[in-house]
Amino acid sequence: MTTAAHIVWFRQDLRLSDNPALAAAGDAPVLPVFVLDDAAAGRWATGGAARWWLHHSLDALGRALAERGAPLILLRGDTTTLLPELAARSGAAAVQAGQLPEPWARRQADAVAAALARDGRALHLHRSTTLRDPKELRAGSGNPYSVFAPFARKLLAGGDPAPPIPAPARLHGAPSPISSLPLAALDLLPRPPVPDWAAEFGTVWTPGEAGAQERLHRFVGTGLGHYAQRRNDPAIEGSSGLSPHLRWGEVSPRQVWHAAVAAMGGDRTRAEPFLREVIWREFSGYLLWHRPEMPEHALRPSFERFPFAPDATLLAAWQRGRTGYPIVDAGLHQLWRVGWMHNRVRLIAASLLVKHLLQPWQDGAAWFWDTLVDADLGNNSASWQWIAGAGTDAAPYFRVFNPATQARKFDPEGTYVRRWVPELRKLPTAFIHAPWEAPEPALRAAGVRLGDTYPRPIVDHATGRARALAALRTLRLPPAEAEAP
Structure with missing residues (x-):
């Protein structure tokens, strides 16, 4: 009997390694898909500079998936219509995706889940962009944390996160009933008559999972040991430079965590000056989950x-x-x-x-x-x-x-x-x-x-x-x- 395909909906986890949504598909045929849905994001649609990054990250992801036998499907429009349509026409059993903290992304996921459920299918969300599920960590009062220091202590007290999941060597790609758009159709790059304001970006950055891993390994190999002393010097490469790779999930926070600890010989305390920056990112997403008004209104x-x-x-x-x-x-x-x-x-x-x-x-x-x-x-x-x-x-x-x-x-x-x-x-x-x-x-x-x-x-x-x-x-x-x- 033929195993039904799983749709893997890439969102802000544009990588193959340590991708729980991809791993959840198991040995089933997969339909990898990315949907650009600016209308769903509204005023928080991806900004210009991040769109440049997204273009090149999708290019890298598409090549990596194709090499493993499962080409990436690029779509643009209403995700709540396009994903259920793809699922119905392909006979997919389920949609696997990463969980996101943005209010619009949570509403989008709820709408996709409801549309799939009407057809007897399910959306399965996985923790792929954070160290912990934001619903899990609570203060002693039972309320969400509002102060960083006790949040960080709680997270550190929970020990190291689970080890990262290796990337699949091969994927069984399912035939797609919907043609992928060419990457250029997503219109992510500046184009005439707009000047190419991103002309220098590529001299500094290498978007994609391979670029993320190269930067991570360079940082933990040569920069991590001096991070506390050099992080505040803007004239040198004292910080990790991992933030854009983390933003698009080309590297996961637990990959960063484990690489940092391993580079310090397994001594987490030596890596903590840097790990606390990773935890600040975690705390920011946690606040956004519990206080969705944060991008527009003062929390005080x-x-x-x-x-x-x-x-x-x-x-x-x-x-x-x-x-x-x-x-x-x-x-x-x-x-x-x-x-x-x-x-x-x-x-x-x-x-x-x-x-x-x-x-x-x-x-x-x-x-x-x-x-x-x-x-x-x-x-x-x-x-x-x-x-x-x-x-x-x-x-x-x-x-x-x-x-x-x-x-x-x-x-x-x-x-x-x-x-x-x-x-x-x-x-x-x-x-x-x-x-x-x-x-x-x-x-x-x-x-x-x-x-x-x-x-x-x-x-x-x-x-x-x-x-x-x-x-x-x-x-x-x-x-x-x-x-x-």
């Missing part, structure tokens, strides 16, 4: 009333990296050029936007959503709420970073700024992070004309800080939360 209700002063001109200057603060402008230039920004610089740039400039954190999050190759709804939202003081476990709003001070601390020689703000390259190190402090002869010698070749600060730090604290006081928070002692 009082911060819904924060008196932001939206200003399109200020926002545009920040987006273009024309704030007059070199470390911030360097970060925004790096973001535009290669689709990524160093995490320490993300914090400094975000702080300037929501505090000095009093712009809504949602506007900064929207810009990152469109320009980051690693744009992840949970991580992006939780991180912006953290810097804006609006999250359940956020940095106090009254901690207003001085961009120049932060830059001198984390980019002491100005190496990062000189790379991404070349018009300041010839400034002496003493003035590279605060060119407005440089004497006129030093500016002339460096070819810098403030207000012309490089902008003056968009706001004075002391003025911006005072205005931010005044805005905070309007919320009438308890003194401990309202202003620095």
Whole structure:
């Protein structure tokens, strides 16, 4: 008797190894499928930079699946119609897929499950993008965690995750009754008359499972042992660079976890400075699962009333990296050029936007959503709420970073700024992070004309800080939360 096929619905798990949905199909014939459904995602449809990544990741996944005997089917449109139709026409027994925390993705999965059930079929969801099921971890009160530290302790106390599942050597591909679209039909890349803003992305990134594994092995082999010392230096490759690979599931968090622990000789405590970053990603997705309003609304209700002063001109200057603060402008230039920004610089740039400039954190999050190759709804939202003081476990709003001070601390020689703000390259190190402090002869010698070749600060730090604290006081928070002692 012929075994009925299983549809493997790839979502944000674009890999063959450690893919529980693929493994669940067992020895049955498989129909691998990816559906681009922007309408279901709505305003959270994949942003421009992440679409570039998705194009190349799907290309890599398609080639890997074809080599194993099961070509990838690419579809575009309403998933709740296309998947049940594919199941009915192919006679598939079930659909296997990964579970996602995004509110729209959960609604989509529920609708697909209901449509399949009407035809006597089932959707089986598997934990493929997280270490733990977000429904499992609870505080002692029985409520979901809202603070990172106890969440991290609970997760660590649970021991290492299960070992990753090896990739199948071969797959039994089932014939598809529906023709796959060509990858170009998904329209994921910039095309004329739009300039190719992604031209430099490929010089930095290699999307796909093979690229993810190469970067993981390089990091645990040469970078992990120095991670705690180097992670905050934006001028070097001190971070793992795994975030975009994790965002599209080209590598799983438990693959990352086990590789890090193994590289430290099985001593998890030596790997914990890095593993805690993996857990922060986990916590962000966990918050999104339990607080689906997080991408749009402050998790602390009082911060819904924060008196932001939206200003399109200020926002545009920040987006273009024309704030007059070199470390911030360097970060925004790096973001535009290669689709990524160093995490320490993300914090400094975000702080300037929501505090000095009093712009809504949602506007900064929207810009990152469109320009980051690693744009992840949970991580992006939780991180912006953290810097804006609006999250359940956020940095106090009254901690207003001085961009120049932060830059001198984390980019002491100005190496990062000189790379991404070349018009300041010839400034002496003493003035590279605060060119407005440089004497006129030093500016002339460096070819810098403030207000012309490089902008003056968009706001004075002391003025911006005072205005931010005044805005905070309007919320009438308890003194401990309202202003620095």
